[in-house]
């Protein structure tokens with residue numbers, strides 16, 4: 001294992017960089033595919049021209065323009081960027097894998113539970129159909145279809161819930177208002193919020209690389225919660241009140257109704273397969289996950305390799 005390489009599309013991002021740390025601690029060589037130059041980076045053009053680097057054992061795609069980048073307006077151009085940053089990066093990596101002379105063992109794609117249509121009633125697991133009826137579900141269909149990986153390379157698609165980590169995603173956006181005691185549920189707070197702690201997601205990706213699994217795995221923690229339950233858990237962990245709900249109309253006005261819908265609706269998702277394949281979560285409850293991220297100072301805790309999976 002010592003010299004085997006993992007190529008990570010979007011390896012500079014919130015999930016990709018934490019994954020890189022974990023893999024390096026586990027003695028892999030990590031190379032990112034990025035739009036930016038960097039010591040461990042190659043560009044998407046390099047990938048297209050020269051293909052996979054020698055000793056590439058696994059390829060992971062964590063690339064994608066942030067949907068909830070609230071500094072960007074929800075325009076047709078931005079939506080196109082959200083879609084193409086996922087579909088074209090996946091296509092580029094899949095092509096490099098399929099045309100490689102020395103093939104990697106596995107391609108792991110990180111998509112989202114938004115693949116399942118939001119609903120207060122439906123219960124989803126990995127066997128549930130994805131309908132492609134709303135923006136994100138349609139995008140997930142095309143995104144996952146772009147991972148047209150030919151055997152013998154294994155394809156694993158992890159449909160991740162909202163990732164709970166101190167350095168990015170939802171927690172980064174919410175930390176300051178909650179820390180100031182200005183937090184609150186979104187809308188009526190009854191929408192489901194499938195979630196996973198970032199370290200568990202990275203361990204699940206490493207598990208996918210090192211085991212023999214194939215197909216879809218929902219990357220969600222065992223405890224199913226609503227937005228209200230998350231709000232209370234995060235406020236408790238920070239020892240702050242969370243008494244200021246953000247009204248639905250305000251979110252729709254600020255962020256565009258289509259994007260606000262992703263905050264105001266959710267889906268009940270479980271990971272039947274995680275248990276079946278023997279994956280063990282370290283953060284099973286939202287209280288445990290929130291406690292870990294409720295730190296004002298951004299001290300990074302080391303991530304233990306997955307030998308203890």
Ligand SMILES: NC(=O)c1ccc[n+]([C@@H]2O[C@H](COP(=O)([O-])OP(=O)(O)OC[C@H]3O[C@@H](n4cnc5c(N)ncnc54)[C@H](OP(=O)(O)O)[C@@H]3O)[C@@H](O)[C@H]2O)c1
Pocket residue numbers: 009010011012013014015016033034035036062063064065066081084085086089110111112113160161162163164168169170
């Ligand atoms: N965070 C979550 O809660 C969550 C939940 C479910 C699924 N996901 C999925 O996981 C993936 C990674 O999420 P993240 O939170 O790590 O996001 P992130 O921190 O924004 O990182 C995404 C990476 O994608 C690359 N990227 C952005 N726009 C791009 C573009 N137009 N073309 C090519 N590459 C682009 C960037 O790399 P460079 O700047 O180096 O090029 C960036 O580092 C995304 O596809 C996201 O949908 C995330």
